Amino acid sequence: MKRVAAAAVAVGVLFAATSCADQGIEAAAQAEKQNLDGRGPITYVQGKDNSNVVRPLIDEWNATHPGEEVTFKEQSDQADQQHEDLVQHFQSRDPGYDVAVVDVVWTAEFAARGWLQPLEGPMAIDTSGLLPATVAGATYGGVLYAAPQTSDGALLYYRTDLLDHPPATWDELIGACGTARQAGIGCYAGQYAKYEGLTVNASEAINTAGGSILGPDGVTPTMTTPEAKAGLQSLVDAYRSGAIPRESVTFQEEQARQAFQSGDLLFMRNWPYAYSLMNGQGSSAVSGKFAVAPLPGKNGPGHSTLGGHSAAINVYSEHKATASDFLKFFLEKKSQAFFLSQGSLAPVRADVYDDPELIEQYPYIPTLKTSIENAVTRPVTPFYPAVTRAVQNNAYAAIKGEKTVDQAAADIQSAIAAAGS
Structure with a gap:
């Protein structure tokens, strides 16, 4: 309840604390507890897949998860349009956007408004093998609200x-x-x-x-x-x-x-x-x-x-157990290596940067790892x-x-x- 109260204060300050906003926080607090064991088809929402990274991974998932198929909802390649699209669907409590990719700078805003499922309890993911900066970028108020997916460092x-x-x-x-x-x-x-x-x-x-x-x-x-x-x-x-x-x-x-x-x-x-x-x-x-x-x-x-994106579960999703497993699938070493090889996207797993075969192919990744390890998020x-x-x-x-x-x-x-x- 402390987390919900803190979110209510943040939203109240940011969005004029109307009774409608209060009702939204109450609804989100209830939704956090619901559908934690829900399984079934889900929709994954992300910006334009220019390098064809997402589709092959989704095809791989769908081949082994009958009844829990993932549909890809591709947004535009403009970050502001992606943000607006997510706001519209989250604000309307649409359960259809089960898993959504969020820029690291959106995590605090969306979490404060109660739209993201906290990744704790039965929704928890193992972050021990992830670069700490990427976990910090998906955290708000001491709570992990999204699974780091890809990172970036200068x-x-x-x-x-x-x-x-x-x-x-x-x-x-x-x-x-x-x-x-x-x-x-x-x-x-x-x-x-x-x-x-x-x-x-x-x-x-x-x-x-x-x-x-x-x-x-x-x-x-x-x-x-x-x-x-x-x-x-x-x-x-x-x-x-x-x-x-x-x-x-x-x-x-x-x-x-x-x-x-x-x-x-x-x-x-x-x-x-x-x-x-x-x-x-x-x-x-x-x-x-x-x-x-x-x-x-x-x-x-x-x-x-710190740059990069994380994958978050919509608090109103009806199939959160499937969504949670899908987040973990994207965190597997094989998936993370594919993000690098197919899309030149920085992995969030530390062990990918230490793989000799990948270093031979991408000689810059040890330096990139140093950059991300020393990275600081933009204001949270x-x-x-x-x-x-x-x-x-x-x-x-x-x-x-x-x-x-x-x-x-x-x-x-x-x-x-x-x-x-």
Whole structure:
């Protein structure tokens, strides 16, 4: 009941605490206890399966589970549309979306609104073999609400034809920018356009400097601490000095990849998906001329922002036992290795990263494991949309010199405080 009460408070703050919201929390509390042993066909909901990863796995499941077949409901490839679709179905208490894939930043919002079945008691899953950061990304209020499915961690891509070894610290990276100038190329680019990627990149700088955007309670803003401001200042200084090229404030993931792939950058921060795209392509100017390392920190690996998705059971599902088994099927080593081999998606099981055959095929995965092990989730809060808007708007203004870091940090602080009041 404490968990339900906490969820009621969070939803009350976020959604004006109407009697309708109260009734929704009460209904969810009752639904948590129902259909725990329910078996039968289920529907699995996920964004567009561009790499044809999900369908073969579902076919494998269906071949051995007569009477518990899984139907795949494929959403669009746009995260905001996926989010809206889930909200509509969960809000209407539709039992038809039995298992849904949720972005790590949606977990707190959906859990606070009572829409996700807590994975405890008969619904518990074994997380002992999973990377701890992935479990943290599926947890809210100390309760696991989803099964980690695929993860993601940032990598530092660097030119091996221009450098003997990667920088171990941020200061070393900035110091290597002289090599970029001598080669007539840009030094370092991440994703600094005003969108979610900027929240990701700013969070990495802030966390790596020892700061945070929110406190552990998911409510108290902490952007005015010296550490948080120092992290944002590192990006501002790098942009002002030219270490981060001017055009980088227009970059999302693909623009950064294209610049690095064209040979125009010494360093790039990006996700693992870019690795295979830049190696072995005839149009890639850097094929065979780059490697990856963890993001550089103060005295070693920095803190990547954790990416990835988890699979959650709809609290109103009528076949929760089947849904639970399906989550566990996706967590099997064979399934996790298929996510990697078929879709270049980062596994959540630690043992996949230690498999010699997979390392030979995907030489970057030990580095990716280090990145994920040091990763930090974005702020875990049911107010996340307001938090990310505040970070994007003000970090962008600070990087471009339109605000001081002190002012940007103070404005992020006040915007987050207003969202939670």
